[in-house]
Each structure stands twice: as C-alpha cells, then as structure tokens.
Amino acid sequence: MATQPGAITARRPLDGEAVQAFAASLRGPLLGPSDAGYDAARAVFNVMVDRHPALIARCAGSADVMAAITFARAQGLPLSVRGGGHHVAGSSVCDDGLVIDLSQMKGLRIDPARRTARAEPGLTWGELNHDLQAFGLGATGGYISITGIPGLTLGGGFGWLVRKHGLALDNLLSVDIVTADGQLRTASAEEHPDLFWGVRGAGAQLGAVVSFEFRVHPVGTVLAGPVIYPLERAPEVLRFYREYAATAPDELTSGALLFSLPPAPFVPPEMHGARVIGSPSATLARRRLGSGCCGRCGSSALRWPTSSRRCRSTSHSARRTCCGRRATTSTGSRASCRR
Numbered sequence: 001m002a003t004q005p006g007a008i009t010a011r012r013p014l015d016g017e018a019v020q021a022f023a024a025s026l027r028g029p030l031l032g033p034s035d036a037g038y039d040a041a042r043a044v045f046n047v048m049v050d051r052h053p054a055l056i057a058r059c060a061g062s063a064d065v066m067a068a069i070t071f072a073r074a075q076g077l078p079l080s081v082r083g084g085g086h087h088v089a090g091s092s093v094c095d096d097g098l099v100i101d102l103s104q105m106k107g108l109r110i111d112p113a114r115r116t117a118r119a120e121p122g123l124t125w126g127e128l129n130h131d132l133q134a135f136g137l138g139a140t141g142g143y144i145s146i147t148g149i150p151g152l153t154l155g156g157g158f159g160w161l162v163r164k165h166g167l168a169l170d171n172l173l174s175v176d177i178v179t180a181d182g183q184l185r186t187a188s189a190e191e192h193p194d195l196f197w198g199v200r201g202a203g204a205q206l207g208a209v210v211s212f213e214f215r216v217h218p219v220g221t222v223l224a225g226p227v228i229y230p231l232e233r234a235p236e237v238l239r240f241y242r243e244y245a246a247t248a249p250d251e252l253t254s255g256a257l258l259f260s261l262p263p264a265p266f267v268p269p270e271m272h273g274a275r276v277i278g279s280p281s282a283t284l285a286r287r288r289l290g291s292g293c294c295g296r297c298g299s300s301a302l303r304w305p306t307s308s309r310r311c312r313s314t315s316h317s318a319r320r321t322c323c324g325r326r327a328t329t330s331t332g333s334r335a336s337c338r339r
C-alpha cells in the first residue's frame with residue numbers, strides 16, 4: 001500500500017470535479033498544497049524528509065479511509081498511509097500522491113475484564129498507556145512514548161515489556177483493515193487468518209489498519225532509568241552486563257549503549273557531549289521489600305523471587321553494605337548479595 005520513498009516523481013493534473021466530490025464525501029478535511037495546515041500535515045519526525053503530496057486526507061473514520069482508497073484507485077494516484085509519522089525513511093508521506101492521514105483517529109476502548117484494548121491508529125504509545133494505567137494495565141509498545149502505534153506494531157515493535165510479554169505484534173488479537181479494494185475487513189486468527197498473518201510484519205503493504213485490538217497486561221510500579229559510565233570503562237561494564245543480562249528476570253528489560261550524552265535537562269551541563277556507555281533499564285516491580293534487598297539489609301535493591309534467590313544492584317555509590325556484608329566496591333561496580 002505505501003509507496004516507496006522518493007519513487008513517485010511525475011506530477012499529474014488532478015480531475016478538479018473528482019477532487020471536489022471526494023472532499024465532500026469525507027468527514028475529515030482534505031488538504032492541498034495551497035491550504036493552511038498542509039505543510040504541518042506533510043511534516044514527519046525526520047525533518048530531512050521533505051515530500052509534497054498532491055492531497056492529504058485527514059481521515060476521521062473508517063468511511064473516510066474507504067473513500068480515500070477508492071478515490072486513489074480511480075485516479076491512479078500513488079498512496080501512502082500515515083500513523084504517527086515516525087518512520088525514519090518517511091514512508092508515510094509520498095510525493096504527488098494521496099496521503100491517508102490517520103493521525104486524528106484516536107478512539108480507544110479498554111476492556112479491563114478481558115484485558116484487551118481496541119485502539120485507533122492515531123494514538124501514540126504514550127496516549128494508549130496513559131489511559132491503560134487507569135486500570136493498572138499496560139501495552140507492549142516501544143521504548144519511546146511518542147511513536148505511533150500503527151507503524152511500530154505492523155513492523156514488529158519492541159519495547160520495555162518485550163522480555164516478559166513479547167513484541168507488539170505478538171499481542172495483536174485482531175485488526176480492522178481497509179484493503180486495496182476499498183473494503184473494510186476484520187482479520188484475526190479466526191477471520192481472514194492469512195491476512196492476519198501478513199499484517200503482523202508486513203501490514204503497511206496490505207491495507208490501511210483502522211483499529212488494532214491488543215492483549216494488555218497488568219503493569220503496576222515500573223522502576224526505570226539509565227546507569228551511565230565513562231566510555232573508558234566500556235570493556236569492564238560490557239563484561240558485567242553480559243553476565244547480568246543472562247541472569248536477569250524477564251520483568252527487566254535493559255540494553256547497553258555507547259553514545260554521547262545529549263543536552264537534555266537531566267544531564268549536568270558540564271557533561272553534555274560526554275562519550276559514555278550506559279544501560280537504560282526498566283523493570284516491572286513484582287515485590288518490594290521495604291528498604292532492604294532481602295528484607296534484612298539496608299540497600300535499596302529489589303528482591304526478585306526467582307529460583308536463584310539472588311539480588312543484585314548497580315550503584316554509583318563508593319561502597320554499600322548488603323546483608324551485613326560489605327559488598328563489592330568502587331564507583332559503578334556491582335554490589336551483590338546472596339543467601
């Protein structure tokens with residue numbers, strides 16, 4: 001369905017009457033190059049992408065999407081489908097074609113009893129999870145809350161809950177999708193199973209998904225944050241991380257990154273641009289035992305009720321005491337206790 005970025009170069013005149021009839025059939029606005037809002041609507045997250053669609057249909061519902069696909073077919077126009085607009089190649093916006101812009105469709109229905117959520121494609125992961133949290137639930141989205149749910153889900157989608165609950169598409173139960181013939185279909189394991197199989201990984205090529213039904217999960221307290229070390233310590237930190245990640249519980253998702261610290265508010269100014277190795281991590285808190293890792297000591301670590309009955313923490317503090325024993329020492333090294 002989506003055009004290849006940059007593949008469409010020929011400008012063709014549009015049939016004015018057909019465009020007017022199309023605009024009149026829509027509940028949402030249809031924008032052309034001379035309309036206010038056109039430039040904002042064609043902009044995507046990657047500011048290097050600068051494409052000029054002939055028309056942008058800001059769809060308000062499934063009927064608009066059906067009309068848009070039917071119009072594009074009749075006119076022989078290239079199409080692209082836009083969700084959150086975060087694809088780095090800007091594939092949600094085409095040159096000289098019709099953009100089916102779903103970013104205004106933000107409907108959401110949560111069923112706390114069944115632990116499902118039906119979400120429209122204009123929602124970001126942050127918006128979806130904001131509402132799910134009112135029920136103590138969370139969806140398996142990406143690491144960054146501002147990305148759109150459609151592109152991320154249809155391409156796989158990995159994020160903070162991936163180790164415990166899988167990819168975003170592993171949690172997809174069904175989709176409502178407008179296919180290339182302009183018809184709305186529901187695809188799930190039971191209905192149009194081949195289409196459902198294809199959607200999970202290649203969905204952007206099979207139609208415009210107008211709603212996603214997700215399985216969602218209990219998500220209470222989440223502890224998260226990066227642990228940062230100077231780049232010179234990378235060999236030591238990576239060796240530790242290899243061992244640590246292999247034994248960490250599924251509730252914890254983490255990574256090891258080599259990067260330069262951004263000029264963000266939480267970074268001290270003297271450290272802007274510093275080259276570091278860091279491990280951003282988030283963990284679902286299953287049980288917190290007061291202020292002690294085993295309920296007996298004074299560290300602030302968590303105890304994971306895993307079979308190894310082991311707790312660990314990393315710390316910037318020079319020394320820490322754990323279970324009455326002095327644990328391993330210098331800044332950034334591991335503090336651990338076993339019993």
Ligand SMILES: Cc1cc2nc3c(=O)[nH]c(=O)nc-3n(C[C@H](O)[C@H](O)[C@H](O)COP(=O)(O)OP(=O)(O)OC[C@H]3O[C@@H](n4cnc5c(N)ncnc54)[C@H](O)[C@@H]3O)c2cc1C
Pocket residue numbers: 002045080081082083084085086087088090091092102121141142143144147148149150151152153154155156157158159203204205207208209210
């Ligand atoms: C800052 C940033 C952080 C990111 N973090 C993560 C991450 O943590 N995990 C991860 O897995 N990925 C991540 N990504 C990659 C992200 O998953 C993709 O960019 C994804 O395409 C974004 O979805 P979108 O809806 O915003 O994209 P869009 O750019 O709107 O669309 C991407 C593609 O999907 C198609 N598409 C969009 N909506 C539909 C629809 N409703 N039906 C059919 N096709 C559609 C478009 O045509 C386009 O080809 C990140 C990207 C950025 C820029």
